[in-house]
Amino acid sequence: MADLTLTQKALRTLKDSHIGENDIILVSPVDLSSDGKYIKGYLAVTSDKVAVLSMELPDSTVHLFRNSRPGDEYIDEEPGEYEVSVYELKDTAHYRIDSFVGSNVLSAEYKGEYITVAAFTNRYQEQMNVLVRKLRNYLHGSELAVEEEVAVEEDKDVSKSGKSQRSIFGRTLKYFLKYKGLIAVLIFTYIINGSMNIAWPYLTGTVLFDRVLEADKDFLGRFGLAGKLGLALLIVALAMLLVRFMQALSNYIQIYVMAKLSSTAIRDLKNDAFDSMSRLSLSFYVNKQTGGLMTRVLSDSDRVRNFFIDGLPMIFVHGITIVVTFIIMFRLNWKMALLACILLPLLVFMTVKLRPGLWILAGKRHRAEKAVSGKANDNLTGARVVKAFGQQDEEIEKFSGPSSKLRDAEIDIAKLRNKFAILYNLVQEVSSIWIWIAGVIFVLKTHEIELGVLITFVGYVMQLNGPMNFFAWVFRMWSDSINSAERLFEIIDAIPEIREAENPVELRSPRGEIELSNVTFGYQVGRPILKDINIRIKEGEMLGIVGRSGAGKSTLVNLISRLYDVNEGSIKIDGTDVKNLSLSDLRRNVAMVSQDTYIFMGSVAKNIAYGNENASRADIIRAAKLASAHEFISRLPDGYDTIIGASGKDLSGGEKQRISIARAILANPKILILDEATASVDTQTEKAIRHSLEYLVQGRTTLSIAHRLSTLKDADRLIVIDGGRIVEEGTEEELRNIEGGIYKTLLDLQNKSMALNAEF
Amino acid sequence: MAEDTLNIYEKKAEEMTATNMITKEYRFSKTKGGFLSLEFEGSTYPRIRVVRLFPFSDENKYLSIREYGNGDKEIGIIEDLSLMSEDTQKLISEQLKLYYFTPVINKILSIKDEYGYAYFHVKTDKGECRFAINMGANAVTKLSDTRLIIKDVDENRFEIKDIDELTSKERRMLDLFL
Numbered sequence: 001m002a003d004l005t006l007t008q009k010a011l012r013t014l015k016d017s018h019i020g021e022n023d024i025i026l027v028s029p030v031d032l033s034s035d036g037k038y039i040k041g042y043l044a045v046t047s048d049k050v051a052v053l054s055m056e057l058p059d060s061t062v063h064l065f066r067n068s069r070p071g072d073e074y075i076d077e078e079p080g081e082y083e084v085s086v087y088e089l090k091d092t093a094h095y096r097i098d099s100f101v102g103s104n105v106l107s108a109e110y111k112g113e114y115i116t117v118a119a120f121t122n123r124y125q126e127q128m129n130v131l132v133r134k135l136r137n138y139l140h141g142s143e144l145a146v147e148e149e150v151a152v153e154e155d156k157d158v159s160k161s162g163k164s165q166r167s168i169f170g171r172t173l174k175y176f177l178k179y180k181g182l183i184a185v186l187i188f189t190y191i192i193n194g195s196m197n198i199a200w201p202y203l204t205g206t207v208l209f210d211r212v213l214e215a216d217k218d219f220l221g222r223f224g225l226a227g228k229l230g231l232a233l234l235i236v237a238l239a240m241l242l243v244r245f246m247q248a249l250s251n252y253i254q255i256y257v258m259a260k261l262s263s264t265a266i267r268d269l270k271n272d273a274f275d276s277m278s279r280l281s282l283s284f285y286v287n288k289q290t291g292g293l294m295t296r297v298l299s300d301s302d303r304v305r306n307f308f309i310d311g312l313p314m315i316f317v318h319g320i321t322i323v324v325t326f327i328i329m330f331r332l333n334w335k336m337a338l339l340a341c342i343l344l345p346l347l348v349f350m351t352v353k354l355r356p357g358l359w360i361l362a363g364k365r366h367r368a369e370k371a372v373s374g375k376a377n378d379n380l381t382g383a384r385v386v387k388a389f390g391q392q393d394e395e396i397e398k399f400s401g402p403s404s405k406l407r408d409a410e411i412d413i414a415k416l417r418n419k420f421a422i423l424y425n426l427v428q429e430v431s432s433i434w435i436w437i438a439g440v441i442f443v444l445k446t447h448e449i450e451l452g453v454l455i456t457f458v459g460y461v462m463q464l465n466g467p468m469n470f471f472a473w474v475f476r477m478w479s480d481s482i483n484s485a486e487r488l489f490e491i492i493d494a495i496p497e498i499r500e501a502e503n504p505v506e507l508r509s510p511r512g513e514i515e516l517s518n519v520t521f522g523y524q525v526g527r528p529i530l531k532d533i534n535i536r537i538k539e540g541e542m543l544g545i546v547g548r549s550g551a552g553k554s555t556l557v558n559l560i561s562r563l564y565d566v567n568e569g570s571i572k573i574d575g576t577d578v579k580n581l582s583l584s585d586l587r588r589n590v591a592m593v594s595q596d597t598y599i600f601m602g603s604v605a606k607n608i609a610y611g612n613e614n615a616s617r618a619d620i621i622r623a624a625k626l627a628s629a630h631e632f633i634s635r636l637p638d639g640y641d642t643i644i645g646a647s648g649k650d651l652s653g654g655e656k657q658r659i660s661i662a663r664a665i666l667a668n669p670k671i672l673i674l675d676e677a678t679a680s681v682d683t684q685t686e687k688a689i690r691h692s693l694e695y696l697v698q699g700r701t702t703l704s705i706a707h708r709l710s711t712l713k714d715a716d717r718l719i720v721i722d723g724g725r726i727v728e729e730g731t732e733e734e735l736r737n738i739e740g741g742i743y744k745t746l747l748d749l750q751n752k753s754m755a756l757n758a759e760f
Numbered sequence: 761m762a763e764d765t766l767n768i769y770e771k772k773a774e775e776m777t778a779t780n781m782i783t784k785e786y787r788f789s790k791t792k793g794g795f796l797s798l799e800f801e802g803s804t805y806p807r808i809r810v811v812r813l814f815p816f817s818d819e820n821k822y823l824s825i826r827e828y829g830n831g832d833k834e835i836g837i838i839e840d841l842s843l844m845s846e847d848t849q850k851l852i853s854e855q856l857k858l859y860y861f862t863p864v865i866n867k868i869l870s871i872k873d874e875y876g877y878a879y880f881h882v883k884t885d886k887g888e889c890r891f892a893i894n895m896g897a898n899a900v901t902k903l904s905d906t907r908l909i910i911k912d913v914d915e916n917r918f919e920i921k922d923i924d925e926l927t928s929k930e931r932r933m934l935d936l937f938l
Contacts (some may be wrong), residue, residue: 032795036857038886064914065891069879102861102917114807115793119858122914604883617814617822634811634824634834643901
């Protein structure tokens with residue numbers, strides 16, 4: 001019957017306590033002592049007894065957990081003797097498992113007193129749960145334990161997002177030029193590398209073959225090596241080795257410095273972009289897709305780095321290599337050099353001819369890429385809706401369109417590029433064969449040059465291939481990176497629409513009086529959302545704002561906390577225009593509890609104390625209590641230290657809302673804005689939150705937006721906004737009595753639906 | 761009139777936030793069954809629970825003392841355990857030791873990762889342990905730059921107090937999770 005059989009030793013020990021193997025009905029291992037040490041043990045249940053076996057383990061024991069792999073070390077499974085406690089089942093009752101943060105405790109009532117029967121880690125939680133459930137059933141009929149499981153789902157959104165200008169290039173370059181030291185090192189290594197590249201063919205061709213192997217007396221004599229051929233050879237060999245070594249060393253330094261320089265400069269660029277983004281007003285985020293911004297900054301900065309690190313320096317290196325190589329070639333033998341150059345115009349012609357086609361195709365691909373990632377982004381972020389409406393097949397269908405366009409564009413580019421590459425290589429191959437043929441004729445027939453010179457020449461021509469190829473594709477990289485840089489600068493240069501006044505007025509201990517005069521505002525010019533709003537809100541007053549969806553309620557409160565600036569008219573707090581107030585003072589004194597609360601990555605305590613770093617623990621607990629949040633926080637295993645937000649523990653909508661209320665309570669603002677503060681919670685939670693809010697609004701000027709009109713029954717005054725204007729104003733009672741009024745209509749509607757709900 | 765309503769709300773708020781501070785005067789005792797009982801403001805609580813409100817940032821401050829059952833209602837808060845009588849400190853620490861049982865890893869012998877699981881072999885203050893974690897789940901929580909909580913497949917917790925105190929070899933093994 002028992003799933004996990006007991007060891008012989010354990011069975012023997014039980015036998016000593018008069019419990020036979022066949023008596024045992026239920027068994028589960030246990031692994032903790034009540035004083036918090038690992039032990040080995042079992043809990044065994046017979047028809048009339050409960051026995052607990054426990055064995056202390058020596059320090060050398062290796063404790064194995066589920067799915068772990070036993071090592072090679074010898075493990076004595078049972079190094080000691082079991083201690084046994086036996087309880088008569090009839091003396092016990094109320095078995096219960098309590099799960100704590102690091103342990104589980106099985107307790108029961110034994111002779112009228114609660115005792116700890118056994119303790120265990122999560123390793124055996126499942127088995128114990130089963131055992132206890134069966135035991136309870138056995139004890140009295142049909143009581144079942146309930147286990148809870150929490151599933152966490154994660155959503156990810158992916159998104160990606162082209163003109164070129166010299167100024168962008170220069171500006172990006174500045175980010176790199178800041179690090180002059182690193183750049184100097186980099187240039188130095190390029191020079192070393194470049195000169196070694198040029199020295200190598202000369203050393204292996206002309207010097208080795210024509211001078212040393214030919215035993216050129218003039219040449220050797222210059223170095224005092226006349227006649228010492230062996231030594232000269234050795235020196236040339238060493239020189240060759242040294243050149244290779246220098247190349248390797250400078251390469252190593254180059255890569256190291258480049259990695260450092262690129263990451264630092266790109267970090268600066270990213271920081272500037274993020275810094276700028278955080279200063280921008282809300283409307284920027286409304287106009288651009290926020291999700292895409294993030295990936296845009298990251299992927300664009302990558303592309304910029306690619307060019308500035310892999311591309312730009314190489315332009316100089318390869319450019320210089322080409323020029324110097326040609327000069328040397330001409331000095332060695334101008335006829336041969338001319339032959340090597342003869343096909344160059346063809347290369348230039350090809351480049352000029354074929355490039356534009358590639359540009360056009362690249363643009364096509366870019367647009368196709370955008371369409372594909374846009375579509376993918378849509379589908380991933382809207383996965384819930386897509387699935388809920390059973391639109392998977394249709395979405396796949398819709399996706400395949402842009403997807404095959406992208407495929408076609410890629411194929412076209414590959415085709416053209418291949419054509420280009422083949423032609424290019426062909427020209428290069430032809431010119432090197434050309435050199436060989438001409439060279440052999442020069443060496444054998446006309447004796448114009450020596451063998452070494454020919455080898456040197458071929459070496460140079462081959463060496464030119466790399467740089468030439470490089471120039472063939474570097475321009476693409478250049479345009480890519482300029483496009484990316486431009487987009488980054490677009491963010492960096494975006495001017496925050498909400499700017500602090502030159503000499504902002506400080507707002508110390510405000511009274512909290514708000515006055516709106518002739519306020520007109522619209523997100524787009526010529527389409528006002530709010531028209532000519534005039535209202536005075538007295539100190540400590542609670543104003544309820546009512547209206548249909550889209551009437552402009554949220555817009556109105558956003559204007560007060562200056563998330564947007566008014567188009568016409570003015571908003572004054574304590575008689576000072578909000579445009580003249582210091583932004584930090586304003587934000588500190590106006591707190592918003594809104595329908596979408598944002599939880600930052602961090603602990604619960606840090607989230608509550610957001611914007612209020614000096615808050616003590618006692619303050620945080622007090623605020624949490626007032627927000628009816630203390631209870632659920634205490635229940636979290638890690639209490640106030642629980643990490644929440646992205647990748648942390650998931651909180652429910654109501655829990656998040658209560659944390660944001662606690663945040664507002666702690667901030668202790670003079671003006672409080674409640675924007676559908678209880679929208680996403682159930683009725684019971686709403687009651688708890690209402691309770692907290694009732695406290696919160698005391699002594700503060702409050703603006704409350706609510707769909708559920710019952711939430712506004714405590715408001716001193718109500719306004720009804722319709723079509724961007726205040727159409728009704730007064731106490732709840734006054735508004736209720738306006739025949740045909742909007743408030744009355746809304747109220748009647750809600751009462752009716754409530755009555756309907758009550759009937760069901 | 762307005763003053764009155766303000767008072768009413770103040771009162772309500774006080775009730776809601778009413779935090780009973782449990783200080784030295786109140787007596788905790790151990791029951792025969794090994795549980796804690798508390799006499800507080802004339803009531804006797806035969807069995808109580810102790811919850812750390814800041815288990816990581818300050819484990820011995822702000823301990824919430826709760827009833828057992830009855831919705832686990834909070835009886836009060838011990839602001840600082842070190843200010844309690846020695847007996848109480850001993851009793852509560854004993855309970856917390858079991859409730860927050862978390863072996864502290866002081867040496868990493870090996871970490872192998874395969875098919876989405878990582879197999880740890882470590883030395884802890886409670887003895888040598890081998891356990892497995894699921895790499896896909898949030899098995900490793902960074903409490904700070906240097907402090908980690910690692911949860912095995914059964915959510916058993918292991919703690920690394922300070923990764924800077926590990927050898928560079930051990931840190932390299934951990935790199936996968938940092």
